[in-house]
Amino acid sequence: MKRFLKSGLVVLFLLLMLFGGMTLHTVSQSQHYSRLVNYVGIVRGATQRLVKLELMDQPSEPLIEYLDGILKELETGDGEYGLPLPKDSNYQQKLAGLSAMWEEMKVQISAYRNGLDDGTTLLSLSETYFKQANDTVFAADEYAARCIQGLNVICIVMLIIMLLTWLFIIWAYWKKLLHLEDTNQKLNDLARRDTLTGVYQLDAFKEEAQRYLDAGHDGKIAFVYTDFSDFKYINDVFGYAYGDSILKRYGEILNRLVGEGELCGRVSADNFVLLLRYQDREEVAARQREADTEIIRFMHSSHNRQSVPTCCGICCVEDVVEDLRIDGFLDRANFARKTVKNGTHSNYVFYDESIRNRLREEKNVESSMLAALENHEFTVFYQPKVELGTGKIACSESLVRWKSQSGSIIPPDRFIPVFERKYMIDRLDQYVFEEVCRFLNGRLKAGRRVLPVSVNVSRLQFFDQNFVKRYVEIRNHYQIPAELLEIEFTESIAIDNTSLLTSIVDQLKQAGFSCSIDDFGKGYSSLSLLKTLPIDVLKIDRFFFSESNDPERDMAVVQGIVELVHKFNIRTVAEGVESESQVEMLKQIGCDYVQGYVFYRPVPQAEFERMLDGQE
Structure with a gap:
């Protein structure tokens, strides 16, 4: 030209x-x-x-x-x-x-x-x-x-x-201007796209999607929120390069999926969002299923031949009664996706009345959780851990429950995810820790029997530089001996950032706390953690004690874990044990403690105190 x-x-x-x-x-x-x-x-x-x-x-x-x-x-x-x-x-x-x-x-x-x-x-x-x-x-x-x-x-x-x-x-000159304008548009569009996958970045997606909504285009619109069920497995086992190749191909597939007046964007990691148009709502799931089938076929054809399924939430604008902007629609599609994640629905879920009710319930939790902390609506329950050698309560785990002002009990799985999503879980952790310290302080002052208590710490705490210092200050304020407090964290935190966790555990140990890993064996366990982390207790996940086609094999794995960690002077706790036969087998293999319904359920503080007093 x-x-x-x-x-x-x-x-x-x-x-x-x-x-x-x-x-x-x-x-x-x-x-x-x-x-x-x-x-x-x-x-x-x-x-x-x-x-x-x-x-x-x-x-x-x-x-x-x-x-x-x-x-x-x-x-x-x-x-x-x-x-x-x-x-x-x-x-x-x-x-x-x-x-x-x-x-x-x-x-x-x-x-x-x-x-x-x-x-x-x-x-x-x-x-x-x-x-x-x-x-x-x-x-x-x-x-x-x-x-x-x-x-x-x-x-x-x-x-x-x-x-x-x-x-x-x-x-x-006009052609040149048009060429420059076209070039600028392409450069601008390129700048607004994700470099790995080629789809829109989240902010650009929201801007374009909101413009479509504001323009009031005819036709039915659906928002799709999709990700892989456990993409961390791909990255951890096969490496990030292979994981990136999957995300890149998935971006190409989704870009081919969208037509005129439709959009595709990347939220973060393996999370993608789409704006699709349809005549029949089932078209949306069918089109997304076709894209997901293609990416799974790609994973099957790779040298690893490993794949993970996708989880997809769909929110049709016509199904929403509120007057929402783009963030509201994406939240609802995401909420529908989470019902796939927790295993309550199939891989493709439409936002509907039942999900709307759950979302409303979650919003209620969100709006009242700060006041609930201030009003001390959260109470600490204690689940005893029985020492198999003596058959007596040797320690316990603190668990939080929410008793609202109306008197109803809100289970942890309804409010803890909200606290995590709103980055307030650290406040709840510290609330429980302080309540445990207050409980121990009261018994110590009264000269009554006390036993060690473990408290859970979320991953958010580990990114707080003042975390250990603050916990030490609370413990010292209530004059609690260091050996009475155990800091418990999940195995997934250790897998995500071993170096950070090692540093924090070292600080906790220097401050006198005991440390334990919870849910061991639930995820992709790394035995090297046992060598790297100076922990005191390993809690074996309830997964090994649930119903199984081969319980003897499960118990053989548990025996291997127990024998191995004992060589590192690490005590073991079997979680979720519900039968006497399992207790007998755990005794035989040398497990130290059992925490499960076979002995005790989580109980309120007053009842736990009666247990302690009755065992004196």
């Missing part, structure tokens, strides 16, 4: 110069043609004056010489008057006739002067000569008119070329 524009401009400028030169030449020639007409007219008039002077016996040789000079220059185009020699046959014919008559006129003048003619012939010839001169003037004038007409044509053509040149320049 750029080459074409340059060539076009060069051609137009050359034409413009050519016709400009032709115009200048024609203008110059037109001046000569005007002089030609004038001088032919002079010949006509001067000849009549000459005849008149001759008939009045006043001969004028200078006038004859003057006419001879003009006529000679008219015939040759060479002389002092600068007269042109037009290549026009009609004019040349008239001029030749005029020149011949002039020669005859001079002969008759000589005859009249010598008395050979009485003037009649000369007068008659002068009239004929006048007519011939008149015709020559007309011929010269016609020729000049044609030349001027040609000049007009050239001028018009030149104007057209000038106009075309400007139009070409304007067109080229």
Whole structure:
């Protein structure tokens, strides 16, 4: 295109110069043609004056010489008057006739002067000569008119070329502007897209989606929130490079999925959102299922041949009664997706009334949890841990329950995820820790029996530089001996950031706290953690003690874990044990403690105190 524009401009400028030169030449020639007409007219008039002077016996040789000079220059185009020699046959014919008559006129003048003619012939010839001169003037004038007409044509053509040149320049500039605008749009669009997957970044997606909503486009719109059920497994086992290749391919698949008036964006990690249009709502799930099938096929065809399913929440705008903006629709699609994550629905879930009720319940929790902390609506329950060697309560785990002002009990799985999502779980952790310290302080002051209590700490705490210092301050405030408090964290925290956790555990140990890993074996356990982390207690997940097709095999795994960690002087706790047979097997393999319904359920503080007092 750029080459074409340059060539076009060069051609137009050359034409413009050519016709400009032709115009200048024609203008110059037109001046000569005007002089030609004038001088032919002079010949006509001067000849009549000459005849008149001759008939009045006043001969004028200078006038004859003057006419001879003009006529000679008219015939040759060479002389002092600068007269042109037009290549026009009609004019040349008239001029030749005029020149011949002039020669005859001079002969008759000589005859009249010598008395050979009485003037009649000369007068008659002068009239004929006048007519011939008149015709020559007309011929010269016609020729000049044609030349001027040609000049007009050239001028018009030149104007057209000038106009075309400007139009070409304007067109080229406009094309350049359009190209620049298109380039800018592409660059802007590229800047708003995720570099790995090629889909829109979240902010750009929200902006475009909100614009669609504000424009009130006809048709039905659905928002889709999708991710992989356990993408962390892919990254941990096969590496981030392979995980990125999956996300990149998934972005390509989703970009092909969306059509005109539809969008795709990436929230973070493996979370994607889409705006899709539909006639029948089942089209949305079908289209998404097709994309998910393709990415699973890609994973199956890779060298690892491993795949994880997707979880998809769908919120149709027509199913929402509230007047929402884009964030509200995405929240609802995400909430529907989470019902897939917790295993209560299939892989593709539409936001509906039941989910709406759960969302409303969650919003109620969100709106009242701060006041609940301030009003001490949270109470601590204690679940005893029984030492298998003695069959007695040796310690316990503190668990939080929410007793609202209405008197209803809100289970932990309804409010803890909300605290985590709103980054307030650390406040709840500290609340429980302080309540445990207050409980222990009260029994110590009363001289009553106390046993160690473990308190749970969320992953958010580990990113707080003042976490250990704050817990030490609370413990010292209530004058609790360090050996009575155990800090418990989940295995997933250890997997996510081993170096950070190691540093925190070292600080906790230096401060005198015991440390334990909860839910061991639930995720993708790494035995190297047992070597790296200076923990005191390992809690074996209830997964090994639930119903199984091969309980003996499960117990063999537990036995291997127990024997291994004992070599590191780590005590073991079996969680979720519900049968006496399991208790007997755990005794045989040397497990230290059991925490489960087979002995005790979580109980309120008052009841737990009665247990402690009764066991003295």
